Amino acid sequence: MTELWNWRIDRAAPVEVYPALAEALGRVVMPLAIADPVRLPTYAVVCDVWEAPGEFGTVVDCYGVPESLNEQRAIAALARLLDRNCLLTDDTLDAGRHLLVAPDGTIRPVHFDVTETDDGEVLTNQRLCTLTHPGCRGWSRCHRSRWAPDSVNPARAAA
Template identity: 80%
Template sequence: MTELWNWRIDGGTPVEVYPALAEALGRVVMPLAVADPVRLPAYAVVCDVWEAPGVYGTVVDCYGVPERLPELPALAALARVLGRNCLMRDDTLDAGRHLLVAPDGTIRPVHFDVADTDDGEVLSHHRLCTVADARCRGWSQCHRSRWAPDSIAPALAAA
């Protein structure tokens, strides 16, 4: 069984992201556009990287990731290699709630406004998930998450 990862990066171009992904994952990374399933090494990860409008506009999709590769430490390694903040969806059903992974490995929940456009989802209005925000207090989905409002954790603790 394999996984699909969908991440966003605060800047960066596909040309710099592909080698950073290979370093962070410790695997061969094949761009989706040139990956030949017949000639693909068993340890390779197929990825698609593109630029979208809005904040965190560099989008990364990794296909066929082996289950034994843990996602949060892998994303933390990518953030460190690139020196950029990265995002992944959190464990709630809130489309605007993500986990922000900083280059130093710090993980914290954040919110964005999400707009569906012809170019895909566009994120805007970045804000921390905190009980100081009325939308994150009380019975919000934020409290159903492993990542409660105002939580901050190192990547190794998240594994």
Template identity: 85%
Template sequence: MTELWNWRIDGAPPVEVYPALAEALGRVVMPLAVADPARLPTYAVICDVWEAPGVFGTMVDCYGVPESLTELPCVAALARLLGRNCVLRDDTLDAGRHLLVAPDGTIRPVHFDVRETDDGEVLSNQRLCTVAHPGCRGWSRCHRSRWAPDSVFPALAAA
């Protein structure tokens, strides 16, 4: 079985993302637009990278990721290689709650305002998930997450 990963990057042009993805994943990366399933190299991962409006507007979808790869160290490696913050969905099912992965490898929960547009979701108003915020206190979904409010983890320890 293979996995699907969805990430967002803080303003990296797609032309810079593809080679960084290949290095972070340690695999051949084939852009979705040119990938021919009948001719895929062994161990290739199909990725789609495009730009959308809003913060963290560079979108990354990786299809067919081998189960042997672990997502958090891979996205941490991508953030480091690009020198940019990345975000991915967390485990709360809250559309506005994400994990922020910094270039230094730290992971922390954050919230965004999410607005649906014709071009997909637009994120804005980034804020830390903290018990100081009324929306993140004891009754919230935040406390049911592996990533509790105010938590900060190194990427490799979090994997």
């Protein structure tokens, strides 16, 4: 079985992202626009990278990722290679809550305001998920996550 990964990167040009993705994943990366399903190399991962408005406007979709690859390690490696902060969705199903992955491999929960536009979701107003914010206290979804408010975790094998 294969997986779909959806990430965001803080201001990285798509032409920089593809080779960094290949190195981070340890796989051949084929851009979606030119991927021919009949001629894909056995270990290829198909990726689409594009620019969207708002914060973390570089969007990355990876299709057909083997289950054997660890998403958190892969995005931590990508953040390090690009020297850029990256985002992945967390486990709360809250559209505005993400995991911020820094180039040093640390992962922490953050919130954004999310606005739906014709160009997709626009993220603005980044803020840490912290108990000092009223929306992260009490019975919030943040407490149901394995990434609790104020948590900072290393991504193993990121360096």
